[in-house]
């Protein structure tokens with residue numbers, strides 16, 4: 001049967017990247033997306049903004065919603081200090097399997113806990129299951145209509161602390177209007193928009209960084 005795009009992306013990583021070298025895995029995926037098949041990774045342009053925010057926050061606890069193939073997982077994990085707790089959530093088993101292999105190929109499997117499931121089911125259990133009280137950094141890149149309900153779950157379950165940073169992909173394209181309206185108007189957040197482009201295209205897109213004020 002025909003392979004899937006994530007499987008072809010994995011093949012490209014295994015063929016073109018150097019095992020244990022996260023930079024080469026990132027470059028191999030970006031090359032695949034630019035020259036073979038577009039895929040919905042955060043990409044190199046927005047990826048550099050992601051890198052700078054992760055470096056600035058230097059988090060001890062990280063949550064990513066929407067692992068997909070693990071591209072942003074690798075970008076984030078390669079920057080984390082030893083001992084950082086990093087959970088990434090993916091509900092499509094096929095995507096999760098490809099992501100596990102790409103993360104392992106980059107040599108970052110010991111830094112990442114990939115949880116298969118839906119964010120809405122997992123978030124209420126994170127404290128109990130993983131002993132995490134609050135997240136220092138959260139990257140949202142899953143279904144766009146889940147951003148708002150999930151940030152409300154973070155608040156409800158006390159997973160945000162003063163200074164927690166949320167970074168949301170695709171706030172322009174595909175767009176997350178309700179989420180943007182919420183974080184930009186809530187007195188509990190200080191938000192800033194980072195203009196960029198939809199991965200591997202010239203279409204306008206950007207990231208929204210929101211600081212939880214407590």
Ligand SMILES: Cc1ccc(Cc2cc(O)c(O)c(C(=O)NC/C=C/[C@H]3O[C@@H](n4cnc5c(N)ncnc54)[C@H](O)[C@@H]3O)c2)cc1
Nearest residue numbers: 040066068089090091092095117118119141142143173174
């Ligand atoms: C019109 C249009 C279409 C597409 C684009 C291009 C474009 C550009 C982008 O950067 C994009 O991030 C997206 C996009 O749709 N991303 C959705 C990403 C989903 C992945 O996350 C998984 N997932 C989805 N909800 C959950 C959830 N609750 N719990 C756990 N995992 C979840 C899925 O299993 C997928 O692995 C699209 C631009 C414009």
Ligand SMILES: [Mg+2]
Nearest residue numbers: 042141169170
């Ligand atoms: Mg995205």
